[in-house]
Amino acid sequence: MTTPTPIRWSDWPDARGRFGPFGGRYVPETLFPAVTRLEEAAVDAFADPAFMAALDAELRDWVGRPTPLTPARGLSRLWGADVWMKREDLAHTGAHKINNALGQALLAKRMGAARVVAETGAGQHGVATAAACARVGLPCVVYMGAVDVKRQAPNVRRMQLMGTEVRAVTAGDATLRAAIDEAMREWVGDPARTFYVLGSAVGPHPYPWLVRQFQRIIGVEARAQMLKQTGSLPDVAVACVGGGSNSIGLFHPFLDDAVSLLGIEPGGRGRGLGEHAATLTYGRPGVLHGTYSMLLQDADGQVVETHSVSAGLDYSAVGPEHAFLQETGRATYDVVSDEEAMEALAELCAHEGILPAVESAHAFAGARRWAKANPGKRILVGLSGRGDKDLPILDAWEAR
């Protein structure tokens, strides 16, 4: 019996933008020069100490990093585990999205872009991009599905206050997927002057890599904080997975450690196609939005609409690096329902005094299930965002 060569995680993505078989650049020819130029500019910026120093300073002074690692005393007692929370809810604008939005806005400025477009689901990436563009001085247009405009009204107002134009998208499913379609079309229309700030670790190369690099700070900080505050690494790190940016940011710095990685997908209200957005669990490989990854599609290759109580996880595809981590067995992915996520949200409010985003509540529901099956372990949970924006959703849930 031969021992397989261990995977060197730092080798991915390769020069073709692939994580194993997943990833790539499935873009119209019009965008090909633009994605190539973006990759070159990002490589150049990451190698420039002045750019990295400016990013670090803004992350510290404007975003408020490092975010704390908080012992979850109430949950630890309830679950029979040692639970720790990485507090991205305390980052400026209320979620991890700002790490990437700020990074890309600084990159857009450096590349001399005239304007920024972005898409948003829950509105968190839209708000983060609006804030970052106001901070660096770039005009910004955000596309948002009409369904999400309604269920995330407070975030629409926040974007507008920061000078961003919010355009409601009524095409398709009128949620995140339709918003990405529209933002990409806008980019196709003016690739030389427009910088597309993509909000998750999805889309054509270099985005899955670029977004991961900007989000890795979550895991880098959490890893150092665990060592400092507990003296050891966690047994497992748990995060919710929609497109997969907060989870890849948390997981990536732990890839070479003996730490289990558990991604939690939105199970919605059932296992049937259209009832959930659990792409890795129920999907098949395919191409959407420029990348080859797992996809929720019908037998004819048409992408299907999804459902999740959480707008930020309501997406038919997933980042290609997660598909790779799943295929290699380095990370596992589990599903929690709308109901379980809402229960976890209530538990976090009652026992920790924290209202999490409905997205993040999925991670806690999954962590709780893992804790019951693995008693007495040390668990790191990514608390990716705060839940103030979700009050309309909570009201609707109560009234259902």
Added chain:
Amino acid sequence: MTSPAQRLADAIRHPKHPGLPAVMPYVTSGFPTRDGFAELVLGLSDVADAIEIGVPFSDPMADGPVIQRSSRIALDGGATLAWILETLTSLPRKPACPLVLMSYANPLMAFGYERLVDAALAAGVCGFIVPDMPWEESEAFRVLIASRGLASIQLVTPVTPDDRLSKLGQGEGGFVYAVTVTGITGAAMEPAEISSYLDRVRSLTGKPVCAGFGIRTAAHVRALSGHADGAIVGTALIEALGRGEDGVAFVRALVA
């Protein structure tokens, strides 16, 4: 024997209306209804020099609102790649011009490339246009379809650099699809502005060059004479079909 790819190139180089560029209408298969599809394809084939058979997709990211909407309606009506190929295979007579299949990558992948090539040959398809499968991602598909004599039609745009243009235009058969605006389908076009661009494309490829995106009128088609071998008309035809007009008469008017 002439390969399907070569047959396509020949049809564009020797159009039915000498003095004008070849005319290639685009139809969203199954729009406005599935019932009229076979008749529309046959009728168009008598007037056109080639037909672009569009496979509707749920997320047509390189298309404008008109084709997006037609794709949605076609999908809601039950149009699938399997149905399109079956319909083309069992037409009551042979179309009077070559057919080209235009599809986003995912429906083709879901169908399976090997099975697709057999079915496409049986359906009289001479080549493929896959707008979200650039050169770098298409090698396996290109090699497979070339081995069966089918054309892999590459798109080029005004922002495509010369060296890349030469690479995309290499080989024989089929044609080069020159996108005439940097934008999505259906945007307005000024023929005079794009002449030099088309001349540049022609100087860098041995294949026929067809201009597409934003070509709406007979005047647009005429203005391409001497600069492009063919004119692709999509959005304007879909709009006409959407208004309930006769698509064949619309295309006939373009070459009148």
